[in-house]
Amino acid sequence: MSNEGSRDVGVRSVERAIAILDLLAQGEWRTGAEVARGLQVHRSTALRLLATLERHALVERDQRTARYRLGRRLPQLASVVSGEFDLRYIARPVCEQVAGVTGETATFELLIGDDIVPIEQATASTSVVTVNWLGRRYPVHCTASGKAILAFSPQAVRERVLSGTLERVTPRTITDRAELEAQLDVARQAGVARTHEELELGLDAIAAPVFGANGEVVAALDVSGPSHRLGRPDLERLTVEGAADLSRRLGFRGRRAET
Numbered sequence: 001m002s003n004e005g006s007r008d009v010g011v012r013s014v015e016r017a018i019a020i021l022d023l024l025a026q027g028e029w030r031t032g033a034e035v036a037r038g039l040q041v042h043r044s045t046a047l048r049l050l051a052t053l054e055r056h057a058l059v060e061r062d063q064r065t066a067r068y069r070l071g072r073r074l075p076q077l078a079s080v081v082s083g084e085f086d087l088r089y090i091a092r093p094v095c096e097q098v099a100g101v102t103g104e105t106a107t108f109e110l111l112i113g114d115d116i117v118p119i120e121q122a123t124a125s126t127s128v129v130t131v132n133w134l135g136r137r138y139p140v141h142c143t144a145s146g147k148a149i150l151a152f153s154p155q156a157v158r159e160r161v162l163s164g165t166l167e168r169v170t171p172r173t174i175t176d177r178a179e180l181e182a183q184l185d186v187a188r189q190a191g192v193a194r195t196h197e198e199l200e201l202g203l204d205a206i207a208a209p210v211f212g213a214n215g216e217v218v219a220a221l222d223v224s225g226p227s228h229r230l231g232r233p234d235l236e237r238l239t240v241e242g243a244a245d246l247s248r249r250l251g252f253r254g255r256r257a258e259t
Contacts, residue, residue, distance in 0.1 A: 016041065017049050021070065024059060029067035057156045072154065072216060087219070088120045090249050094221070095122035098242040102235060104225035106242065107133050109145040109207075110218070111153075114161055116146045118222075138199060141166045141180055142173045144207035145220035147193035151184040152209045152217040152256070158184070172197040192236050193220075197227055204230035208243035213251030221246055 016039055023038045024030060030038075036046035050068055053059040057073035091108035098106035099122040108120040115137040140146030140161050150158050158181075166175040174180045187193035192208045199205070205224040212218040221243040223235060 013049065016045075017053060020046070020049055020053060021058065021074075024068060024070045029062065029065065029069050031065075031067050035068065055156065055160060057154065057160070073157070075214075091120040091219075091221075091246060092122070094242050094246050094249070095120055097245075098122070098221065098223060098238060099124045102223055102225075102238050104223050104229070104235075105133075107145070107222045107224065108210075108246070109143075109220050109222055111140065111146070111149045111157075112137075114140060114164065116140055116143045116149075118145075139167055139169065141175075142169050142195060142198040143222070144193045144195045144205035144224070145222045147180075147184060147187055147195065148207040148209045148220040148222075149217055151187035151193060152211075169199055170197055170201050172201075174198060190236075192240055202227055206230065206235055206239045208240045210243050210250065211247040211252040211256060213253075215252065215256045217256075218250065219246070 019039050020035055023035060032047045032050060033043050035050060036043040039046060050059060050061070054061055054068075054071070057071045059068050060071045061068050087108070087110075095106040095108055103124045105121060105123045107118045107122075109116050109118045111117075116139070117137055118133040118135075121132065121134055138146070140150060146161075150161060162177055162180065166177065166180065167173070168175050174183065183193070192206060194207075195205045197203060203224060204227045205222050207220045207222040209217045210219040210221055221239060223239045223242075224230075
């Protein structure tokens with residue numbers, strides 16, 4: 001097949017996937033056969049597209065009835081488009097407060113696609129570290145925020161991210177999936193995740209998950225600084241308290257969604 005032909009097939013698949021989302025947006029659970037009729041495609045084609053969308057949490061399937069509806073990742077994506085300014089407005093005073101009490105850099109970070117994206121940051125006036133993380137994208141597996149978010153994300157999200165290549169960014173980056181999953185389990189129990197020189201040599205970070213009103217993890221609050229300073233015993237508590245404050249400001253009332 002020519003390159004042009006391959007592109008045409010890819011575009012057609014994207015158009016069909018969008019059509020599925022439009023169909024499911026009508027608000028009813030639908031079987032694969034119903035989706036196929038709506039798209040006027042063979043049932044196997046519809047099921048293949050639905051399976052791909054399900055892997056990315058854009059649709060979800062009821063295991064009992066084998067019916068589909070829109071997935072839980074769509075509100076997160078929509079919030080990035082329509083609510084990033086509001087999130088930054090909410091996060092700013094918390095980041096400033098946490099940076100002030102810890103003496104380190106506090107950053108509010110989202111999972112967008114398969115990357116961690118910082119959208120707000122505050123640095124203590126006494127900090128000698130002046131790295132501006134805003135506007136950059138970072139691999140999930142070597143960031144404290146990425147670990148904190150993955151630890152509390154649905155299994156489908158964890159599987160999607162961990163099934164890819166775990167790039168070695170520094171000699172200390174965790175690239176073994178089993179080891180990383182063990183760290184995520186520990187983070188889920190502890191309520192906080194850590195990295196030690198995994199993104200940048202000499203830099204450590206602590207992060208705690210931030211939950212939205214529906215109980216699903218939506219972001220993380222990250223405290224980062226030189227490795228020799230991040231071992232202080234109070235930093236985990238201060239990070240968790242800051243993340244809890246953010247969660248309350250986003251409407252979370254203490255009941256996390258089942259994952």
